[in-house]
Amino acid sequence: NAGVTQTPKFRVLKTGQSMTLLCAQDMNHEYMYWYRQDPGMGLRLIHYSVGEGTTAKGEVPDGYNVSRLKKQNFLLGLESAAPSQTSVYFCASSPVLAGETQYFGPGTRLLVL
Amino acid sequence: AQSVTQPDIHITVSEGASLELRCNYSYGATPYLFWYVQSPGQGLQLLLKYFSGDTLVQGIKGFEAEFKRSQSSFNLRKPSVHWSDAAEYFCAVASYDKVIFGPGTSLSVIP
Secondary structure (H helix, E strand, O other): OOOEEEEOOEEEEOOOOOEEEEEEEOOOOOEEEEEEEOOOOOEEEEEEEOOOOOOEEOOOOOOEEEEOOOOOEEEEEEOOOOHHHOEEEEEEEEOOOOOOOOEEOOOEEEEEO | OOEEEOOOOEEEEEOOOOEEEOOEEEOOOOOEEEEEEEOOOOOEEEEEEEOOOOOEEEOHHHOEEEEEHHHOEEEEEEOOOOHHHOEEEEEEEEOOOOEEEOOOEEEEEEO
């Protein structure tokens, strides 16, 4: 089992460019999440999904879009990147309820110039 | 609304000393509580969790945490810290569909 994987590991963008971060899990989990981590702010939830074909907004959704077309994949899109989106992005999944353990990917470092 | 506070941004302890990391939460119902650890450049790993029952919870790597409803606290403890425990520690509270993380406490260990 690979667990939760994230692609890419690191990316540099120019302001206004777009990109998609891919998260994949092989544990057949229903719930998937995207967080961003910034110094002193912990992890903040961007968007999440409670099942295939569903998405919902978290704490900081502005500037991001997500899709969950397949149960195992959760995509995070930045349509027009801004320097404020420079961060480390983590994907996580959990079996059913959010009260269950979340399993995290290794993270994607994004730098927006 | 749910929230989690971790009053200590950074803590330094000597190897072999005891450790307590503080966590306070705000949640209207019985909470699901977690402690996660993040080593440099890594994702988060679960240390322990509390759902119900015994208020003293044992976790991996010799960590334990105690749930105190009256104080809305879920403090993490370890009796003897090892150099490999140096990391970032996050407390979290969960509702039925999402988890809210605290800002984290960075732990440094002096050999």
